[in-house]
Structure formats: C-alpha cells, structure tokens
Amino acid sequence: MTKAYVFPGQGAQFVGMGKDLYEQSALAKELFEQANDILGFRITDLMFEGTDEDLRQTKVTQPAIFLHSVILAKTLGESFQPNMTAGHSLGEFSALVTAGALSFEDGLKLVAQRAMAMQKACELEPSTMAAIVGLDDKTVEDACTAIDAVVVPANYNCPGQLVISGSFEGIDKACEKLTELGAKRALKLSVGGAFHSPLMEPARAELAAAIENTQINAPICPVYQNVSAQPFTAPTLIKKNLIDQLTAPVKWTQTVQNMLKDGAAHFTEIGPGKVLTGLIKKIDRATACENISSFQG
Missing domain, CATH: 3.30.70.250 (Malonyl-CoA ACP transacylase, ACP-binding)
Structure with a gap:
C-alpha cells in the first residue's frame, strides 16, 4: 500500500502540544532539549505551559509546530515508512526532515530564520x-x-x-x-501578514542565502512541494522550491490530487490538529485518512 505522510502548517498550534511526547519518550525529550539549545530559549516551556498569546508569537509558532510534527514522526520508529510526503507551507520543512533531506538541526534553524524573516516582512508593510x-x-x-x-x-x-x-x-x-x-x-483571517504573496519578497531574499548554504540531501521518498505540487528528490530543485515558496501560493489541492494520481492509498497527518485530514477528505471523500497528534507508545 502506498502511504503518504503529510505535515500541517501555521495555525495548528495549541497549548500543551508535545508535552506527552516529552514526558513519555526519552528520544523526544532529548530532541526537545536540543531544540531549546539551538533556539536559545526554552520553547518547551511555552509549548507545554504557555498561553495562546505566547504560541501566537511568530518566533514560537513556526518552530513549535515543526518540533511537534518532526519529533512525533521520529518516535514512530519502524512504523514510519512513507512512500511519499508533503507539508502545507511550514509543514514542507517537517516533510523534508522526516524524509531525510534535511537534518533535524538544520531544519529547525531554517524554520526559526523563516519565522523571523516573515515577521520582519510583515512589519515593513502591514x-x-x-x-x-x-x-x-x-x-x-x-x-x-x-x-x-x-x-x-x-x-x-x-x-x-x-x-x-x-x-x-x-x-x-x-x-x-x-x-x-x-x-x-x-x-x-487573524494572521500577522500577507504570507505567500509578493509582500513576502524581503523574507524570501533573506531566507534564500540561508537555504543555499544548508546541506540538503536526496530524500528517502519523493517530497511533493507547494510551489508546483510536483514530487521532487533532487536537492538543487528542493532548495529552489523552498526559496520560491515564501512568495508563491501553496498548491495543496493540486498536491493531494497529484499524490492520489501517483498511487497514494492512505494519508497520515502527523503533528498538531487535523486540518489537513479534513482538507484531504474534501478533495477526495473516498480517500483513507488518519491523523496522529499524540505519542503512540
């Protein structure tokens, strides 16, 4: 059976996200603490015990969703065997890390830089x-x-x-x-700015250098990227698509349709919430879907 794993984007965050992972998995705890060190602040405190307001801060929201998704996928062990992956906007970084194209550390650094660059672009032009x-x-x-x-x-x-x-x-x-x-x-919508529009050009320009200087490997399976909704495995093209993503639309409907056309028989959403599961059902009601948002043990 061709299994597709998909990862949510901004807006899926909730207070307490990832706490069960931290408390029940030694691997998850190690990765969360590594993330605290990389970011230079204890994002775990804000994720587990913070307020909705804390989680709405751009510098927190994007890394928090990325960490919840990626660490949850890593705790699935041998049961995590995707044949194809995709992510909605921010979720594309989660998909690339879980498919082995990006390291955990590099993925988190890029997500943090992306969040700050987008925040600055929003402040330049409301x-x-x-x-x-x-x-x-x-x-x-x-x-x-x-x-x-x-x-x-x-x-x-x-x-x-x-x-x-x-x-x-x-x-x-x-x-x-x-x-x-x-x-x-x-x-x-109650969002910080015009994401995926020409107004994100300053963020795209700022993030381009960081992405170009990051090691990206060939993933273990095709990653369907937002910009064109097509599958990619070539690191140079993956980089270009990641850069273009900030000012280009997220073609999620087309992505799911292409994954189905290419044989996806079962979709699993990994990370907070089940927004993508709902969207996939609206794209094709007959598709088998599930969401994993908590530690599986």
Whole structure:
C-alpha cells in the first residue's frame, strides 16, 4: 500500500502540544532539549505551559509546530515508512526532515530564520489574508487580477476554499468583489501578514542565502512541494522550491490530487490538529485518512 505522510502548517498550534511526547519518550525529550539549545530559549516551556498569546508569537509558532510534527514522526520508529510526503507551507520543512533531506538541526534553524524573516516582512508593510469559501478557483483568481492593489491567491486548500493574501486595501476590495460574485464567506483571517504573496519578497531574499548554504540531501521518498505540487528528490530543485515558496501560493489541492494520481492509498497527518485530514477528505471523500497528534507508545 502506498502511504503518504503529510505535515500541517501555521495555525495548528495549541497549548500543551508535545508535552506527552516529552514526558513519555526519552528520544523526544532529548530532541526537545536540543531544540531549546539551538533556539536559545526554552520553547518547551511555552509549548507545554504557555498561553495562546505566547504560541501566537511568530518566533514560537513556526518552530513549535515543526518540533511537534518532526519529533512525533521520529518516535514512530519502524512504523514510519512513507512512500511519499508533503507539508502545507511550514509543514514542507517537517516533510523534508522526516524524509531525510534535511537534518533535524538544520531544519529547525531554517524554520526559526523563516519565522523571523516573515515577521520582519510583515512589519515593513502591514497586510493580511482572507478565506474565500464557495467559489471556484478561476473566479477568485480573475477577481484578484482585476483589482488595482496587491492581492493574490495564496492557499489552494481544497475545492471551494481558497485563501487570498495581500495589502489591507487589496483584501478589502477582493472580499467585497467576491461576496458580490456569490462567495458563501469572505472571512479575514487573524494572521500577522500577507504570507505567500509578493509582500513576502524581503523574507524570501533573506531566507534564500540561508537555504543555499544548508546541506540538503536526496530524500528517502519523493517530497511533493507547494510551489508546483510536483514530487521532487533532487536537492538543487528542493532548495529552489523552498526559496520560491515564501512568495508563491501553496498548491495543496493540486498536491493531494497529484499524490492520489501517483498511487497514494492512505494519508497520515502527523503533528498538531487535523486540518489537513479534513482538507484531504474534501478533495477526495473516498480517500483513507488518519491523523496522529499524540505519542503512540
């Protein structure tokens, strides 16, 4: 059976995440303590005992989700045998580490640098995102193109659910236009900025050098990357896609469809929450899915 492992992105965090791993697995405890040393602060204290506000800090959110996903995968041992992997936005780094393309240490360092670079880009130009529900992709794409302000499709989450990203002006105009066109919902999201849009260019430029200088190996299985929704194993292409990811849309619907076309028979979401499990079911109702979000013993 062709097994696909997928990893969640930002927004899946919750207070207490990873605490059971830390307390019940010696390997997990060792990796969490290594992460505290790498980051220079005790992220475990914020993950296990912090507040929602603590976890919403960009420098905490992205590393926390990455750590929960990657360490959980590592505790699965021999039961973790993926034939293909993918991750949603930030989750792509989790997928690359668990597929052996990136070391745990390098993956965490890149995620921390990515978080800070994105935070800086958000502060340069305040911006936001909105979820558009109930319209086909082309209608949303055409409406964004026609608006005289920065607004672009950012996350193709599932059919009928597309997140747009841009300036406050662009998002306001797009939400108004798309509501007129029949969107069931045009909901502004509580996010720090316009992720996966041209407004992330400063972050892309800053992270590019760090990614170029990081050792990336051929993964043990194909990793389907957000930028094109295609499978990759060549380190040079994996690097390029990681760099481009910050300003390009997350093609999650297309990724899942391509994994299914290439033989995926069972999807397992590893990490906090079960957002991706829900999206995969909306992309193909017949697909077998499960989520693992806690220590399996």
